[in-house]
Amino acid sequence: MTQLAQHPFTLLSNSRFRPSETYGEHRSTLLNAGALARAQSVITTWPGYAQTPLCSLPALARSAGVASIHYKDEGSRFGLGSFKALGGAYAVARLLCRELGQQLGRVVSHADLQSDPALRQACADITVTCATDGNHGRSVAWGAQMLGCRCVIYIHATVSEGRKEAIARYGAQVVRTTGNYDDSVQEADRDARANGWFVISDTSYPGYMDIPRDVMQGYQLMVHETVNALPQWPTHVFVQAGVGGFAAAVCAYFWERNAQQRPVFVVVEPERADCLLQSARTGAVVAVKGDLDTLMAGLACGEVSLLAWDILATGANAFCTIPDAAAVDGMRLLASPTGGDPVIVGGESAVAGLPAALLAAQDSSARAALGLGPDSRVLLFGSEGDTDPALYAQLVGRSAAEVLRDGASA
Ligand SMILES: Cc1ncc(COP(=O)(O)O)c(C=O)c1O
Structure with a gap:
């Protein structure tokens, strides 16, 4: 499997994005290099700390018509199975x-x-x-x-x-x-x-900011590890979102580090839990009602974290939604790669950035809107492994252990 089947998806360019906007004092008090250094000095002392793998997917990149795709795999983080261990x-x-x-x-x-x-x-x-x-x-x-x-x-x-x-x-x-x-x-x-x-x-609201800010500072260690391991600065980053804290931590890192060369930043949500896309469309935070029914349980959020919105409202280039079926295809694609790409176990809330990137790359107007081309270096964050092993096996057709065993013997 090298290509994703066609799925309907929505891509909304962010009309409030300003390429020349500085990171700014307000955002600096929230997420900054000093706070990240402090988080790093704490988290790296915890038992079992190890950098998670950054996987290169050259065959997938070729089929998507881009220069490279890298996937930071958080499945092994501290044995807890997701990047959330950091926050x-x-x-x-x-x-x-x-x-x-x-x-x-x-x-x-x-x-x-x-x-x-x-x-x-x-x-x-x-x-x-x-x-x-x-x-x-x-x-x-x-x-x-x-x-x-x-x-x-x-x-x-x-x-x-x-x-x-x-x-x-x-x-x-x-x-x-x-x-x-x-x-x-x-x-x-x-x-x-x-x-x-x-x-x-992990979400902020009026009068409750300090703790979700600390959570986001912890997440930034994942981005720091990634950037240190990447051969080149990325041109495009696709990150899945629930309340947006994770995506905002990633977006802020690139913005603060190199405002002149910010990668094109795309926030990805399930189509039935799209509070960030709806907020971007409206120009103010809106709550999404309804049952938020999606397989991507970690992304099933109806309300944006205010701290995250401070960053993503003008820091994201675009907001994208995908259906559950595209996420499942993304999980299967990682579990059964072709062309020599590594086998990766990505859970249902982990992979949304991948199908979003591939669907955009396959679609001429989305490709043009995001400036995706043969020189693009795409970065994705696989935010969890099989944190619900039974559901993973049901969706992929094999357990994580079987996927890895088959990958090792291929
Ligand atoms: C695996 C996974 N990925 C991404 C997210 C999204 O994080 P946030 O709610 O900060 O947007 C979550 C949230 O629980 C998650 O569990």
């Missing part, structure tokens, strides 16, 4: 330093947390919480376990038992709520207020 856990670490610093009236560093038994004892009296449909909750639970604080995670009715167990494995108390995701957010919030717990959310 929630880092936000837990930052929160504990801030909170204990306030209690003790002195600066508490991450190194202090790890080396001082009295601080470790104090961490045990702090509880963090969040609502999640999977990856973010896993990261918060893992960070809490690593740093010795308590953790209560709320999941809604349809989160799979497998995902529940994956969170509980990190010592968190997992509470299953009866309603949908929004109900679980409200329940987490209510219990946090009643019990003096700290909500670690």
Whole structure:
């Protein structure tokens, strides 16, 4: 399989994008090189830290008529299966330093947390919480376990038992709520207020900015690793989005580092959960109603994170939506590559950038609108592996282990 079947997709050029706009002071207070260096100095000390692979897909690039396609594969990140390991856990670490610093009236560093038994004892009296449909909750639970604080995670009715167990494995108390995701957010919030717990959310809203900012700073380590491993600066980046924090962290990195040579930046969403595209079309943040029914569970978000919007509203060149079937084709394409490309296990929320890039490359007007051509160097972020193994096997037709075994023997 070297080519993607035709699928309907939408590409909206962002009329608010200004190529000469500077990164600016406002955005610099949010995501900057200093904050990334701090995140790097913390995260790289955690047990099991290793850079995730950056895979080159030359056969796919040839068939798409571009110079190169690189795919950063986050499936092995800290054994948690997704890039989210970088964000929630880092936000837990930052929160504990801030909170204990306030209690003790002195600066508490991450190194202090790890080396001082009295601080470790104090961490045990702090509880963090969040609502999640999977990856973010896993990261918060893992960070809490690593740093010795308590953790209560709320999941809604349809989160799979497998995902529940994956969170509980990190010592968190997992509470299953009866309603949908929004109900679980409200329940987490209510219990946090009643019990003096700290909500670690990956999305921002008025009055709640510090923790989602820390989450995004953690994500930037993934971009930094990628840029250091790339042979050349990319010309095009396609990134999938839920609330937009992940895409904004990537966009901000390129913008801050080299405003003159920003890659063409495309935000990709499921067609049934397109809050960023709708916000871009309207020119202001809009919430998408409805059941947000998509296989891409991590991207099934109806409301944009305000911090992310600050960056993407004028920083993204275009917004794109794809149907679920295109994402499934993307997973299969990575699982059964031809022409010598490596086999990659990408989960249903991981791969959306790939079909978006290939569909755009196959379509003459999208190709022209994005300036895709034989010299283009396309960068994609594969944000998870098979974080729901049963669903992965059902969609691809083989388990991740079988895909990798078949790839090794091919
Ligand atoms: C695998 C995966 N990719 C991408 C995203 C999107 O991240 P964000 O919600 O910050 O846009 C998520 C969110 O949960 C995810 O789990």
